[in-house]
Amino acid sequence: MAAFGSIGSVLGAPPSALARVLDDPDLIDRLGVARAAVMEGLSEQVQRIRFDLTDFSLQQWVVGLFKGLRRERIHLALLDADRRLIFDEPLAEGSLDRVAGNLRKLVGRAIGLDAGAVVLMHNHPSGDVRPSSEDIAATRRISFLLANIDLALEDHLVVADNAIFSMRQANML
Known part of the structure; x- marks a missing residue:
C-alpha cells in the first residue's frame, strides 16, 4: 500500500509495477484475480441502472x-433503448498518446446487438482529462455517421x- 497509495491503485497497477515492489508472484496473481472480481462486481451493478454519470457506481466502473x-x-459500451448497458468491450489499443478505433467493428457490434445507443470511452495516460482536437473531431464524425444509421452517440468519455x-456534458457532441 505504501508504494501505491491506495487499494484501488494496488488493484489497478499492472503486474510489472507490482513486481517492482512485491517479491511474491503468487500474491501478484491473486491481486490480478481480485481486480477481475471487483470489475465483474462493478459491471453487474452498472447493468442494472441507466447510463448516468451522476451514479457513483458507474463512475467507478468507467475509471x-x-x-x-x-x-x-x-472501450465501447452499447446501451439498450432504456439506456442500460447491454454490452461492453475494448475496441482498440494504441500508443502512449494516440489510439484509432475500428468504426466498422463498432457499427457491426451495435447493429448485431440491436443497441439503441453507443458510449465511447478512452483514456489519456498523460493524466490530462481534456479531449484533444483530434478527439473532438473524431467524436463529431462518429456521431454524424451513427446518426445516419439510427444509432445515437450517447457520450464520449475521456x-x-x-x-x-x-463530451456530452461539455456540449461537444
Whole structure:
C-alpha cells in the first residue's frame, strides 16, 4: 500500500509495477484475480441502472476500466433503448498518446446487438482529462455517421487517473 497509495491503485497497477515492489508472484496473481472480481462486481451493478454519470457506481466502473493502463485504449459500451448497458468491450489499443478505433467493428457490434445507443470511452495516460482536437473531431464524425444509421452517440468519455470528462456534458457532441 505504501508504494501505491491506495487499494484501488494496488488493484489497478499492472503486474510489472507490482513486481517492482512485491517479491511474491503468487500474491501478484491473486491481486490480478481480485481486480477481475471487483470489475465483474462493478459491471453487474452498472447493468442494472441507466447510463448516468451522476451514479457513483458507474463512475467507478468507467475509471476501473482504464486503471493502470499505460497506453491509450478505446472501450465501447452499447446501451439498450432504456439506456442500460447491454454490452461492453475494448475496441482498440494504441500508443502512449494516440489510439484509432475500428468504426466498422463498432457499427457491426451495435447493429448485431440491436443497441439503441453507443458510449465511447478512452483514456489519456498523460493524466490530462481534456479531449484533444483530434478527439473532438473524431467524436463529431462518429456521431454524424451513427446518426445516419439510427444509432445515437450517447457520450464520449475521456478518462485520466480518477477523472472523467463527458463530451456530452461539455456540449461537444
